[in-house]
Amino acid sequence: MRVGLFIPCYINQLYPQVGKATLELLEKLNVDVVYPSGQTCCGQPMANSGYEYESEGACNNFVNNFKDFDYIVTPSGSCAYHVKKHYNIIPQTDAVTKVRNNVYELCDFILNVLKVKNVGASFPYKVGVHKSCHGLRGLRLGSCSEVVGDSFSYIESLLQEVKGTELMPVKRSDECCGFGGTFAVTEEAISVKMGKDKIKDHLESGVEVITATDTSCLMHLEGLVTRNNQPLKILHIAEILNSNY
Numbered sequence: 230m231r232v233g234l235f236i237p238c239y240i241n242q243l244y245p246q247v248g249k250a251t252l253e254l255l256e257k258l259n260v261d262v263v264y265p266s267g268q269t270c271c272g273q274p275m276a277n278s279g280y281e282y283e284s285e286g287a288c289n290n291f292v293n294n295f296k297d298f299d300y301i302v303t304p305s306g307s308c309a310y311h312v313k314k315h316y317n318i319i320p321q322t323d324a325v326t327k328v329r330n331n332v333y334e335l336c337d338f339i340l341n342v343l344k345v346k347n348v349g350a351s352f353p354y355k356v357g358v359h360k361s362c363h364g365l366r367g368l369r370l371g372s373c374s375e376v377v378g379d380s381f382s383y384i385e386s387l388l389q390e391v392k393g394t395e396l397m398p399v400k401r402s403d404e405c406c407g408f409g410g411t412f413a414v415t416e417e418a419i420s421v422k423m424g425k426d427k428i429k430d431h432l433e434s435g436v437e438v439i440t441a442t443d444t445s446c447l448m449h450l451e452g453l454v455t456r457n458n459q460p461l462k463i464l465h466i467a468e469i470l471n472s473n474y
Contacts, residue, residue: 230260230261230299230300231261231263231297231298231299231300232255232260232261232262232263232298232299232300232301232302233262233263233264233265233294233295233297233298233300233301233302234248234251234252234255234262234263234264234265234301234302234303235268235271235291235295235301235302235303235305235308235332236248236251236264236268236303236304237270237271237303237304237305237308237444238269238270238274239444239445239448240304240305240444243444243448244444244448244465246468247304247444247465247467247468248304250304250465250467250468250470250471251302251303251304251335251467251471252264253471254335254348254467254470254471255302257348257349257471258339258343258345258348260343262302263298265294265295267290267293267294268290268291268294268295269287269290269291270287271287271288271291271308271311271312272284272285272287272288272291272311272315273307273308273311273315273410274410274411275287276311276315277410277411278411281315281318282318284318285318285319288316288318288319289319291312291328292316292319292322292324292325292328293324295328295332296324296327296328298331299331300331300332300333300338300342301328301331301332301333302332302333302334302335302338303332303333303334303335304334304335304442304444304465304466304467305334305442305443305444305445306334306361306363306364306365306367306368306370306442306443307361307362307363307364307367307410307443307445309332309333309334309337309364309368310363310364310367310368311363312328312329312332313329313330313332313367313368314367316328316329334364334368334370334442335442335466335467336370336383336384336387336442336466337368337370337383339387339470340383340386340387341383346386346387346390347390348387348390348391348470349473350390350391350392350469350470350471350472350473351391351392351393351472351473351474352391352392352393352394352438352469352472352474353392353393353394353474354393354394354395354437354438354462355395355397355435355436355437355438356388356394356395356396356397356436356437356438356439356440356469357396357397357399357431357434357436357438357439357440358382358384358385358388358396358399358402358439358440358441359406359427359431359439359440359441359446359447359450360382360384360402360403360441361406361441361442361443361445361446362405362409363443364442364443365403370382370383370384370442371383371384371385371403373403374402374403384440384441384442384466387466387470388440388466388469391469391470391472393474394469397431397434397435397436398434399430399431399434399436400430400433400434401426401427401430404423404426404427404430405423405427406423406424406427406446406449406450407419407420407421407422407423407424407426407427407449408420408424408445408446408448408449408450410445413449420449421453424449424450424453425453425457427450428450428453428454428457428459428461431461432459432460432461436461437460437461437462438461438462438463438464438469439461439462439463439464440463440464440465440466440468440469441465441466442465442466444465447463447464447465450463451463
């Protein structure tokens with residue numbers, strides 16, 4: 230299998246260590262990974278801002294870069310969701326359909342395509358999981374508290390196998406952190422309050438490290454943690470699964 234690695238623009242610009250950890254992790258799992266150098270943004274920021282049809286160029290560029298791969302893997306649930314659910318604005322060629330069907334968030338790919346649960350990581354800390362909205366309710370990477378049914382979480386399934394990691398349950402596990410893409414810009418006060426509530430929940434649960442499948446949410450939380458000098462570390466799930474303490 231040939232896998233195309235998609236690194237979202239904000240990870241490329243602000244959190245390159247997350248992209249590197251994703252690549253190293255996939256290589257450890259013996260995946261044939263290629264990083265197409267012509268990739269840019271998937272178009273999500275424009276769509277979120279109400280300019281969806283102006284993102285057609287970004288969508289077409291994404292398809293052209295990834296159409297020849299068996300799978301596309303990204304350390305971003307929101308970007309994977311955008312490609313899967315919002316690329317209907319461009320003509321639905323065979324290439325577009327293939328890309329939309331075969332793009333995966335990292336944890337989903339490891340568990341459900343590679344069929345791997347223990348990646349051989351070691352991370353001796355108390356970890357709290359933030360379940361990002363697009364991943365949770367869009368990609369169904371976990372069960373929602375309002376739905377009656379079996380409880381599951383892809384990210385927690387992987388963390389349970391990490392040596393030394395203690396998963397700390399939080400009271401409001403699937404509540405939004407307040408980032409919401411451009412919502413954090415247009416509704417700053419509400420966004421900040423939601424983020425503070427999320428951080429408070431983790432602190433009260435004895436969490437040392439907050440992790441998630443989306444760096445965008447973690448960026449929002451990290452800004453608040455840093456600004457308020459709170460005793461929490463923020464790491465993307467790829468960084469933890471790639472750890473060997």
